[in-house]
Amino acid sequence: MLEDRRLAVLRAIVEDYVSTREPVGSKALVERHSLGVSSATVRNDMAVLEEEGYIAQPHTSAGRIPTDLGYRAFVDRLSGVKPLSSAERRAISDFLAGAVDLDDVMSRSVRLLAQLTRQVALVQYPSLVQSTILHVELIRLSNTRLLLVLIADTGRVEQRAIDLPTSMSEDDVALLRARLLSTVLGEKCSELAGRLAPLVDSYDAALRPCVVTLVASLLEATADTVEQRVVLGGTANLARNRDAFAISLEPVLEALEEQVVLLRLLGEVSGDVTVRIGHENPVEDLQATSVIATGYGRGDSVVAGVGVVGPTHMDYPGTIASVTAVAQYLSRILDEH
Amino acid sequence: MLEDRRLAVLRAIVEDYVSTREPVGSKALVERHSLGVSSATVRNDMAVLEEEGYIAQPHTSAGRIPTDLGYRAFVDRLSGVKPLSSAERRAISDFLAGAVDLDDVMSRSVRLLAQLTRQVALVQYPSLVQSTILHVELIRLSNTRLLLVLIADTGRVEQRAIDLPTSMSEDDVALLRARLLSTVLGEKCSELAGRLAPLVDSYDAALRPCVVTLVASLLEATADTVEQRVVLGGTANLARNRDAFAISLEPVLEALEEQVVLLRLLGEVSGDVTVRIGHENPVEDLQATSVIATGYGRGDSVVAGVGVVGPTHMDYPGTIASVTAVAQYLSRILDEH
DNA sequence: CATTGGCACTCGGACAATGTGAGTGCCAGC
DNA sequence: GCTGGCACTCACATTGTCCGAGTGCCAATG
DSSP: OHHHHHHHHHHHHHHHHHHHOSOBOHHHHHHHSOOSSOHHHHHHHHHHHHHTTSEEOSSTTSOBEEOHHHHHHIIIIIOOOOOOOHHHHHHHHHHHHTOOSHHHHHHHHHHHHHHHHTSEEEEEOOOSTTSBEEEEEEEEEETTEEEEEEEETTSOEEEEEEEOSSOOOHHHHHHHHHHHHHHHTTOBGGGHHHHHHHHHHTSOTTTHHHHHHHHHHHHHHHOTTTSOOEEEEOTHHHHHTGGGGOSOSHHHHHHHTOHHHHHHHHHTOOSSOEEEEGGGSSSGGGTTEEEEEEEEOSTTOOOEEEEEEEESSSOHHHHHHHHHHHHHHHHHHHHHO | OHHHHHHHHHHHHHHHHHHHOSOBOHHHHHHHSOOSSOHHHHHHHHHHHHHTTSEEOSSTTSOBEEOHHHHHHIIIIIOOOOOOOHHHHHHHHHHHHTOOSHHHHHHHHHHHHHHHHTSEEEEEOOOSTTSBEEEEEEEEEETTEEEEEEEETTSOEEEEEEEOSSOOOHHHHHHHHHHHHHHHTTOBGGGHHHHHHHHHHTSOTTTHHHHHHHHHHHHHHHOTTTSOOEEEEOTHHHHHTGGGGOSOSHHHHHHHTOHHHHHHHHTTOOSSOEEEEGGGSSSGGGTTEEEEEEEEOSTTOOOEEEEEEEESSSOHHHHHHHHHHHHHHHHHHHHHO
C-alpha cells in the first residue's frame, strides 16, 4: 500500500519530467496528479526514493529527476505499452507497402520510425547468414576479372568483384556458374562452407586457383562480420533535444557513424523488446542515451534488428509501441516476399 | 597598389577569422601579419572594405568578420589551392584501394573525405543514366513474381521485384531473359527506352502484359529521378562547429537527410570545383553553410558528384584540395574497373 | 595625399551584489 | 502515518559597475 504510493510517485515524476524536461517538485506533483495526499507526504516518499537511488536532485533546492534506475523501474513495473492509434498503424502500413525493393524498404522504415518516435532510428538489413540463397550470378568482366552477384531470399543482393589468379574463358565461366548454382541454390548461407568444399575439390589444377579465389570471396561476402549493415536516420531529432546532451552531441553523432557501434546496439535482439537505459548501454559514448530495440524476421526466426536511440528521458511506452509496430510490419513484408 | 593592400587586408581577415573564429580587429591584424603599415591605416582600409560589403561588424566596438561576399572574393582572387601532403595522398590511395565493391568504395570515400576536411562529406553513386549495361538477370521468384537485377559498368547493381499481371513459366522467363540480354547488353541506360520498344512489340497478346510490366519496371529503375543516390558522412563534424550555426543545427541536419536536397547540392557538378558560399546556396536551410563540390567519372564524362558541406568560415584552400583529390582517386578507381 | 599617432567614444561581456522563489527537511500536532 | 507550518538553502535572474578592445575622426607629417 505504502509501497504502492511510492511507486505512483515515481511514475508521476517520470511522466512529468519526460513531458516538461524540468526537475519536478513535490508541490507541482500533487497539483498535476491526483495522488490523494499532501505535498509533505510526497516529500517524504521522495526522500525514500532518493535514498533508494530512483531519483536525484540536480542540486539542493531543486526538484527531482529520475535516475537511470528510476527509468528502469518505470519501464519494468510501472508503464504499460501505449497502443498506436489506428491512423498511425494505417500510416505505417501504407508507407511501407509502397517500397519497390529491399533498399527502399530499409530507407522507408528508418525514416518512418524516426518520424514516429521523433528520435534516431536504426534498421538492420536482414542478415545473410540467416538467409537462403535464391540465385548466384557470375559475370565475366574480363579474362581475369569476375563479378559475383548473390541474391538471398530476404531480398538482399550482394556483389563482389573478383580478380582471378589466371584467366578463364567464357566457357569456363559458364560451366563454373552452372555448377555453382546447382551447389548453393536454396542453401542457407551458413552452410556454404561445407557445400563448396567438394566443388573446389572437383576442379583440376588448371582452374583450381580461380575457383579457390571465387569461393573465398563468396564466403567472405557471407561472413557475418562483414555482411551486416545498419541504416540510420533522424539524426536531426538529436539536435532538437540538444539541451538533453548538455555538453555536446558530438560524441553521440560520432558513435552513431560507426557501423560497429550500431551493430552492437542491435546485436543481441530477440523477438522481445530490449530496453537499455543510460549507463546500461554497452557503448560508452551513448551512456547518456537509451536504446530501444527489437528483432524482426520471417516466421519465428529473427533475421535483423530495428530500434531507436534517444535521450534517457524519452517516452518509453510510446517508443516501445512504435518500434514494435515497425518490426511487425517489416516481418510481414519479409513474409510476403 | 593601394587596392592590393586592401585585398591583402581582406585575405588576412579571412585567414585569421577562419582560424580563430573570433572577430578580428585592426591591431591584432598588424601584429599577426607583416603588412608594413600601422593599425590606423588598416582601420581606414577596413572602413572601405566594409563599405564595399566584404566585411561586417557583429556589433560596434567589435572586430570585423568576412561576409559571404568577402569569402567569395577570397576564393576567387586571393587564395591558391593548398596542395596535399604526400602522406595525405598516400592515405587516400591506400584507403580507397582496399574497397571490395562499389558500396564499399562509396562508404570509404565518404568517411575519408569527412575525416580529411573535418566536415560533412557527400558522395554520389555513379549515375545509371551515364552507364552502360553489363548484365541483366531475371529470376523467377514464383509464378507471378520476378526479380530483376541490373548491373552497370560503373559497378552499380540495381534490383526490383516485379509482380506480373499473369503467370509465366520457367521457359517463358528463360526466353525473355535471353532476349532481354541480347537487346540491352552494352547499351547506354539512356538508350533503353528506344531499344526495348521493339522487344515489347515482338510479343503476342498472351505474354505481352508481363513484358510491358517488366519493361516499365526496368525503365523506372533507370529513370534519372529515381536512380540517384548520395551517401553522407561526418555529421558529427557539424556538432563540433556548433557555435557556427548559432541558433541551431537542427534544420541543417534535417536538410541533409533529404536525398532531394543532397542531389541539388551535387546536381550541377562538372569537372571543375564548384564553391557555393552561404546565401549563394540554393537550399534555404543551408544558407549558413558553404558547399564545395566537384564531379568524378571515367575519362572525360562526369558520372557523379562528390563534395562537402561546412560552415562558411571554412578552410577553403584545404577543403578544395581534399575534394579534388578524392574525386581524382574515385575517377581512377572507376577507370581501373 | 596617403600614412600615422593620438584621442575620445562606444559597447559587449565579465564580475559582483542583490533579491526572489521554488523546493527541501524537519517537527509538532492530529 | 499524514499533515500544515516554518526555517533554510541555493540556483537563477536582475541590476549595476567596470574594463578594455576596437572604432572613427582629426590634425600632424614626410
